[in-house]
Amino acid sequence: MPELKFREPTTAAVANTSLRIIAAGMVVTGLYYASSVVVTLVLAVFIAFVLDPGVKGMERLNLPRWLGSLLLVLLGLAAVYLLFYVSYDRAFALVAALPKLGERLRQVVARLEAPFSFLSSGAWSAGPAPVSVPTVRILEESPWGQYLWRGIGSMYAIAVTVMFIPFLVFFMLTSKNQIWATTLNLFPAERRQQAEDVIQSIGDMVRQYVLGNLLVAAVSALMITPIFMVIQLPYAVLLGPVSAVLNLIPYIGVVLAMLPPLLAGLLAFDTIGPFVTVGVAVALVHFLAVNLLTPKVVGRKVKLNALSVTLSMMFWGWLWGAIGLVLAIPITAAFKAVCDNIRSLKPLGDWMGES
Numbered sequence: 001m002p003e004l005k006f007r008e009p010t011t012a013a014v015a016n017t018s019l020r021i022i023a024a025g026m027v028v029t030g031l032y033y034a035s036s037v038v039v040t041l042v043l044a045v046f047i048a049f050v051l052d053p054g055v056k057g058m059e060r061l062n063l064p065r066w067l068g069s070l071l072l073v074l075l076g077l078a079a080v081y082l083l084f085y086v087s088y089d090r091a092f093a094l095v096a097a098l099p100k101l102g103e104r105l106r107q108v109v110a111r112l113e114a115p116f117s118f119l120s121s122g123a124w125s126a127g128p129a130p131v132s133v134p135t136v137r138i139l140e141e142s143p144w145g146q147y148l149w150r151g152i153g154s155m156y157a158i159a160v161t162v163m164f165i166p167f168l169v170f171f172m173l174t175s176k177n178q179i180w181a182t183t184l185n186l187f188p189a190e191r192r193q194q195a196e197d198v199i200q201s202i203g204d205m206v207r208q209y210v211l212g213n214l215l216v217a218a219v220s221a222l223m224i225t226p227i228f229m230v231i232q233l234p235y236a237v238l239l240g241p242v243s244a245v246l247n248l249i250p251y252i253g254v255v256l257a258m259l260p261p262l263l264a265g266l267l268a269f270d271t272i273g274p275f276v277t278v279g280v281a282v283a284l285v286h287f288l289a290v291n292l293l294t295p296k297v298v299g300r301k302v303k304l305n306a307l308s309v310t311l312s313m314m315f316w317g318w319l320w321g322a323i324g325l326v327l328a329i330p331i332t333a334a335f336k337a338v339c340d341n342i343r344s345l346k347p348l349g350d351w352m353g354e355s
Contacts, residue, residue: 028319035320040161042327044168048176049206051076055173069173073166090238100267198341202334209330212298213248219293220244220285227281231274234264247286249325250309254286304333308352 031038051072058068172179180199187195225240233239239261246257261278269275304312312332316324332352339349 032319036161039320039323039327040164040168042331043161044165044172046206046210046330047076047165047169048172049203050210051169051173052176052203053207055176065176066174069170072173073170076169077166087238090235093235194341198338201337201341205333205337206330209298209333212294215297216289216293217241217244217248220247220289223288224281224285227277228261231277232268233261233274233278234267239264243282244285247282247289250313250329254283257286258282303353304329304336305352305354308332308336 051069054072055065055068058071059065063071183199184192184195221241221244224243225236228236228240242260243257246260247253249256258279261282262275265275265278309329309332312328313325316328316331318324320327336349336352339345339352
């Protein structure tokens with residue numbers, strides 16, 4: 001048999017690989033420490049992609065681009081304010097009920113722990129022993145809270161992000177033609193058409209993904225909220241849409257969507273029936289959304305396989321927390337669109353896509 005010979009990498013190849021690893025590490029470090037800035041820019045770009053067709057439609061009505069951009073941004077702010085105004089009272093009432101919910105949780109934990117405490121103390125031979133109610137220590141800074149807000153930062157950073165996004169979206173929409181031309185000028189003349197195709201495909205994907213998921217969330221909320229109201233779940237009008245939005249998260253969405261209504265149910269229910277109804281309703285809506293609504297509404301623009309979706313959610317969730325889970329799929333799909341249009345990266349794009 002002929003002896004297999006392996007070529008040792010040259011010094012230049014080793015140096016090139018090392019530089020790429022260092023560059024990748026620097027990019028990840030920058031994304032982590034500048035997360036509030038990067039997240040703000042990513043959200044602004046995605047919103048601008050979604051609103052751009054509306055601005056084009058207003059241009060066809062002979063409205064100046066700046067005026068169409070301003071009107072759409074103001075309409076978006078009005079919609080957000082209306083949503084906040086409608087849900088504020090219920091959200092405030094839910095926050096006020098948290099101490100009662102904590103007491104209820106302590107009672108449930110005590111009931112669950114009682115049999116195990118009885119067995120571990122050897123009470124079967126020594127007679128009944130008093131059951132102690134476990135104390136629950138409230139941490140000043142919950143690690144779950146830190147995870148949820150990672151990528152956005154403090155309340156000050158959140159306020160700055162919310163304030164800056166409308167301005168960034170307005171400037172991006174108003175100056176789109178100039179930004180588009182200057183961006184394409186960054187590439188060599190022979191690659192500008194390819195770059196334009198990549199940016200266009202990313203824009204189409206983002207629009208279809210965002211608008212499609214908003215429609216799926218709205219339909220899911222319309223299905224699940226009446227069920228919560230029939231069983232008289234506290235704060236049903238607020239928790240229905242929240243569960244519908246959480247249901248959009250791949251794989252773990254169904255579990256996350258069950259948690260808020262199940263916890264709220266502890267405030268009102270003493271029997272197992274309503275909890276079973278909540279679990280079955282959320283699971284059924286999740287099944288319909290994943291297998292029927294999402295393929296029809298969102299389409300196949302996001303052509304990512306299960307492994308790449310899982311890895312992207314793990315990476316962006318670790319990097320940016322809860323907001324990373326929300327942005328993981330569109331960011332990964334945008335990266336795949338880049339890979340699909342660059343010859344050297346096409347094998348990576350094929351590996352990330354569906355067969």
